Amino acid sequence: xxxxxxxxxxxxxxxxxxxxxxIFGLQQLMPGDPAIILAGEERGDPQVLAQIRAxxxxxxxxxxxxxHWMGNVLAGDFGFSWRIRVPVxxxxxxxxxxxxxxxxxxxxxxxxxxxPAGILSxxxxxxxxxxxxxxxxxxxISTPNFWLGIMMILLFSVHLGWLPPSGYVPLWEDPVQSxxxxxxxxxxxxxxxxxxxxRHTRAxxxxxxxxxxxxxxxxxxxxxxxxVNRHALRNALVPVVTLGTIEFGRLLAGAVLTEQIxxxxxxxxxxxxxxxxxxxxxxxxxxLATALIFVVLSLVADxxxxxxxxxxxxx
Amino acid sequence: MIRKTIxxxxxxxxALAAPQAEAQHLRIALREDPDILDPTLSRTYVGRIVYMGLxxxxxxxxxxxxxxxQLATAWRWADPTTLDITIxxxxxxxxxxxxxxxxxxxxxxxxxxxxxxxRRSEMGGVTAIEIVDxxxxxxxxxxxxxxxxxxxxxxxxxxxxxxxxxAAGRNFGTRPVCAGPMRFVERVAQERIVLDRFxxxxxxxxxxxxxxxxxxxxxxxxxxxxxxxxxxxxxERMEPDDLRSIQRNRNLRxxxxxxxxxxxxTINIGNGARANTPMGRDARVRQAFELSLDRAAxxxxxxxxxxxxxRQPVPPASPFHLRDFQPEPRxxxxxxxxxxxxxxxxxxxxxxxxxxxxDLRQVGEVIQAMARESGFEVTIRASEFASALQGAVRGEFExxxxxxxxxxxxxxxxxxxxxxxxxxxxxRYSNPEVDRLLEQARAEGDVERRRALYRQVAEIxxxxxxxxxxxxxxxxxxxHSTRLTGYQPNPDGMIRLQGMRLN
Numbered sequence: 020x021x022x023x024x025x026x027x028x029x030x031x032x033x034x035x036x037x038x039x040x041x042i043f044g045l046q047q048l049m050p051g052d053p054a055i056i057l058a059g060e061e062r063g064d065p066q067v068l069a070q071i072r073a074x075x076x077x078x079x080x081x082x083x084x085x086x087h088w089m090g091n092v093l094a095g096d097f098g099f100s101w102r103i104r105v106p107v108x109x110x111x112x113x114x115x116x117x118x119x120x121x122x123x124x125x126x127x128x129x130x131x132x133x134x135p136a137g138i139l140s141x142x143x144x145x146x147x148x149x150x151x152x153x154x155x156x157x158x159x160i161s162t163p164n165f166w167l168g169i170m171m172i173l174l175f176s177v178h179l180g181w182l183p184p185s186g187y188v189p190l191w192e193d194p195v196q197s198x199x200x201x202x203x204x205x206x207x208x209x210x211x212x213x214x215x216x217x218r219h220t221r222a223x224x225x226x227x228x229x230x231x232x233x234x235x236x237x238x239x240x241x242x243x244x245x246x247v248n249r250h251a252l253r254n255a256l257v258p259v260v261t262l263g264t265i266e267f268g269r270l271l272a273g274a275v276l277t278e279q280i281x282x283x284x285x286x287x288x289x290x291x292x293x294x295x296x297x298x299x300x301x302x303x304x305x306x307l308a309t310a311l312i313f314v315v316l317s318l319v320a321d322x323x324x325x326x327x328x329x330x331x332x333x334x
Numbered sequence: 335m336i337r338k339t340i341x342x343x344x345x346x347x348x349a350l351a352a353p354q355a356e357a358q359h360l361r362i363a364l365r366e367d368p369d370i371l372d373p374t375l376s377r378t379y380v381g382r383i384v385y386m387g388l389x390x391x392x393x394x395x396x397x398x399x400x401x402x403x404q405l406a407t408a409w410r411w412a413d414p415t416t417l418d419i420t421i422x423x424x425x426x427x428x429x430x431x432x433x434x435x436x437x438x439x440x441x442x443x444x445x446x447x448x449x450x451x452x453r454r455s456e457m458g459g460v461t462a463i464e465i466v467d468x469x470x471x472x473x474x475x476x477x478x479x480x481x482x483x484x485x486x487x488x489x490x491x492x493x494x495x496x497x498x499x500x501a502a503g504r505n506f507g508t509r510p511v512c513a514g515p516m517r518f519v520e521r522v523a524q525e526r527i528v529l530d531r532f533x534x535x536x537x538x539x540x541x542x543x544x545x546x547x548x549x550x551x552x553x554x555x556x557x558x559x560x561x562x563x564x565x566x567x568x569x570e571r572m573e574p575d576d577l578r579s580i581q582r583n584r585n586l587r588x589x590x591x592x593x594x595x596x597x598x599x600t601i602n603i604g605n606g607a608r609a610n611t612p613m614g615r616d617a618r619v620r621q622a623f624e625l626s627l628d629r630a631a632x633x634x635x636x637x638x639x640x641x642x643x644x645r646q647p648v649p650p651a652s653p654f655h656l657r658d659f660q661p662e663p664r665x666x667x668x669x670x671x672x673x674x675x676x677x678x679x680x681x682x683x684x685x686x687x688x689x690x691x692x693d694l695r696q697v698g699e700v701i702q703a704m705a706r707e708s709g710f711e712v713t714i715r716a717s718e719f720a721s722a723l724q725g726a727v728r729g730e731f732e733x734x735x736x737x738x739x740x741x742x743x744x745x746x747x748x749x750x751x752x753x754x755x756x757x758x759x760x761x762r763y764s765n766p767e768v769d770r771l772l773e774q775a776r777a778e779g780d781v782e783r784r785r786a787l788y789r790q791v792a793e794i795x796x797x798x799x800x801x802x803x804x805x806x807x808x809x810x811x812x813x814h815s816t817r818l819t820g821y822q823p824n825p826d827g828m829i830r831l832q833g834m835r836l837n
Contacts, residue, residue, distance in 0.1 A: 102369050172556060176563040295720060
């Protein structure tokens with residue numbers, strides 16, 4: 020078990036290294052010269068462009084830029100935003116709690132709706148309850164977030180005036196306001212997660228319910244509640260947990276459109292704005308941080324997997 | 335008993351005062367997130383809106399675009415290259431330091447010498463900044479420059495606290511210290527910029543707001559929703575059709591304001607291989623293209639007819655706007671004739687580069703349809719802005735639909751785009767006669783004579799050479815709560831806090 024954990028941890032470093040190559044390389048493929056963006060209205064002045072390139076090391080060969088960046092990153096320095104001159108690490112630390120809160124809320128909404136709906140539709144297969152749950156899941160998966168977001172803003176903020184239309188208040192500043200500003204985006208994101216979780220829970224439950232041990236459990240006279248909850252659900256949850264962690268990772272990586280619509284200053288908005296402004300250090304820093312989160316979460320998924328499924332512990 | 339009464343009295347006062355203070359909190363929704371808040375290093379239009387609260391300038395402009403006193407009380411050209419500026423007495427920076435001639439000299443020097451300064455080229459031509467006495471600064475130029483005063487009405491004229499600037503160095507913009515009506519409180523990138531009233535402001539009697547929060551909300555629908563739900567009191571650069579949406583809303587008022595800039599077509603005439611097209615080679619083809627366009631109709635289709643069709647870069651509010659230099663009416667037969675004269679019998683291919691915004695794409699499509707009738711085959715290439723801009727600089731375009739936010743002095747709208755050495759002359763238009771006229775106009779102090787020079791520039795570069803096709807002057811659509819009084823629209827699109835009050 021310990022050896023396995025160490026091996027998994029050992030895989031993280033090379034993964035991140037390869038990723039850092041990719042981030043750096045892909046960025047070079049992006050059209051749009053950052054020096055021209057930064058020069059703004061002086062873009063035609065070669066002197067200004069040369070000055071900017073020199074300051075940001077854009078005039079150096081790509082491998083030299085990479086080594087310089089990587090060296091700094093290893094020393095804990097992610098550089099600073101070219102656009103607003105704030106350290107990237109500070110930006111990440113500023114946005115991470117926002118995205119974490121939004122992701123957690125969305126995930127809770129997704130699980131609370133998705134998993135019970137999945138169980139319900141599996142145990143009441145081909146009944147109106149099943150159809151209704153499937154309908155909800157289809158809605159959640161296929162409704163575009165930006166559309167649902169704007170509709171919710173128009174309904175709850177403009178017409179009813181119950182919730183603020185956009186913006187964000189940190190949890191520790193004013194918990195009630197914080198929930199008020201995040202509940203709509205969390206719901207928009209949560210419906211998507213709920214749909215995915217519902218479909219998978221349903222499928223896994225249907226498989227589990229057709230297994231021999233379930234027939235045995237029923238045959239020995241266990242109440243249906245115990246059969247479903249203790250025997251079928253526990254086994255069915257294994258793939259759902261993996262999926263859930265991946266979904267959570269996706270939420271943490273920033274919900275670009277949803278954050279844009281609700282003007283939530285999280286990861287997604289940070290990275291999109293940075294891409295449009297060709298603010299490379301921010302793009303690199305955020306993508307690397309996101310990758311780290313993803314890698315760690317997939318490790319967590321593996322550990323959870325083992326805790327739920329004892330058979331995997333011996334492997 | 336007495337103590338209780340006093341306590342109750344204090345509570346009552348507190349209760350009265352609190353909502354009052356709260357009520358004077360103005361929230362402004364911005365269309366973009368500003369860049370760094372350092373007057374020397376910043377570049378964005380939207381950043382200038384925040385500076386209106388934060389940093390006073392030597393001069394401001396009135397709605398007729400004339401310079402008026404702000405931190406300077408008076409100025410005088412001692413000779414055509416020497417400007418004497420009298421500095422206002424009793425002004426303090428937000429850190430309590432005194433704003434005097436030394437601070438002015440320091441700030442102007444910072445603009446001129448700081449690495450990465452975006453003010454240097456605006457202030458090009460300054461050879462010396464001298465302190466005559468504690469209230470007088472003398473600026474010497476290498477040659478006469480009629481546009482120079484106008485640059486001092488913008489970021490180049492903003493005076494920062496020398497002590498704070500020295501201490502912070504390049505990071506000054508993360509905590510700017512100026513002499514404006516509001517002082518910096520905090521900034522959360524992409525979320526908000528908060529300013530509080532500065533009690534020792536030199537003109538404090540005209541500042542009624544206690545706090546201003548600037549909120550970048552890029553999505554227009556959401557910005558409007560914020561206004562409609564009362565989450566913000568002011569929204570800048572809204573869309574023309576928003577005015578119709580709020581027509582029956584008694585809590586909101588829309589104010590369309592003429593802007594200083596324009597939207598136009600830049601034509602690649604001499605920038606690399608892509609200039610070698612029928613449009614790039616022959617002014618007759620460009621004229622035919624221009625004659626195919628009905629600016630008013632495009633404006634009607636895309637912008638509800640709200641913008642002002644134009645043929646020149648100088649906005650109607652400016653005294654240098656040429657009243658009788660108006661767009662020619664659409665004339666398809668004449669356009670066809672010109673194309674035939676230029677030797678084109680088949681469709682003339684034109685690639686139109688368009689920034690990838692819904693409204694500009696639509697403009698491109700209308701242009702495409704109109705030009706087809708005269709015999710042009712327009713293909714539209716929509717490109718994300720950063721890539722489009724790079725393409726423009728490198729000459730990877732034939733015709734580029736591009737806007738300009740505009741400057742108060744006509745030089746700022748013409749020189750960089752038309753002079754052969756101009757920094758934004760992406761099409762590399764070059765005509766020595768036009769260059770000479772532009773340089774002469776820049777040096778000419780007399781308004782009448784200067785206007786005559788700009789007329790000659792327009793006659794040659796536009797009516798004859800057709801190096802650009804200007805389309806219209808946009809309008810800044812401002813929407814604000816009816817609780818807000820004292821907003822004074824200005825063509826520069828800035829939101830001046832003086833006199834503003836929430837009721």
